[in-house]
Amino acid sequence: RKEVEQDPGPFNVPEGATVAFNCTYSNSASQSFFWYRQDCRKEPKLLMSVYSSGNEDGRFTAQLNRASQYISLLIRDSKLSDSATYLCVVNERAGGGADGLTFGKGTHLIIQP
C-alpha cells in the first residue's frame, strides 16, 4: 500500500522565522517527489519538485533522502502569505506523469504577524 506520512500540525510560526517540515514515504520504488501547496477550499498548486541533489527556489528549499525515505521542505523568512497546507506528494514512476499522485494529508502552517 502506498503511504505518505506528514505531521498535520498546525505549525504556528512568527513572520520572518524559518520553518521546516518533513514527510516520509513507504514505497522505496517511488521515483518522483513534489511539494504542493493547498489553500483552504482550493485546489493544490505545485510548489516545487524535489530532486535527489536537493533544490532551492527563492525562500524554499527541498531535500530528498532516499536512504531514509523522507523529504523535507524549508521555508526561510516566512511571510504571512505562506500560511497554507503543504502537501507532500510522491509518485512511483519517474516524472510523475503516467500514474496518479499519492498525497500526504498535509502539514498546516500558520504564519503569525
Added chain:
Amino acid sequence: GAVVSQHPSWVICKSGTSVKIECRSLDFQATTMFWYRQFPKQSLMLMATSNEGSKATYEQGVEKDKFLINHASLTLSTLTVTSAHPEDSSFYICSARDSGLASYEQYFGPGTRLTVT
C-alpha cells in the same frame, strides 16, 4: 501557464440523482487526466486515471459503475456520480498533464464541491 477548468464549481443535489462534472484543459491537450476526491481534513485520494479514447483505470475500492468517466477528446474528461448519496459529498478535483511537453507536471482544476442532501 496551463489552465484546467472544472464545472460546476459546486453543486447541491438530492440523494438518488446523478451529477456530471466536467474537466477541461483550456490551452493544451491532455491524453491523460486524473480524478481525485478529498474529504474534509483528509488528503486527496486518486479515484481513477482517465485515458483519452479508452476506458478509465480505477483505483481499488472505487466503483466504476458508480463513478462513470468519459474522456472523449484530448481536452475534456467527465466524471458522472450516479445515484449520488450523502456519503458521496466531497471535493472532487481533476488534474491533467500536457501531452505535448516533456515536463510531467500535473495541472489541477479548481475543484467541484458536491453536496448530496
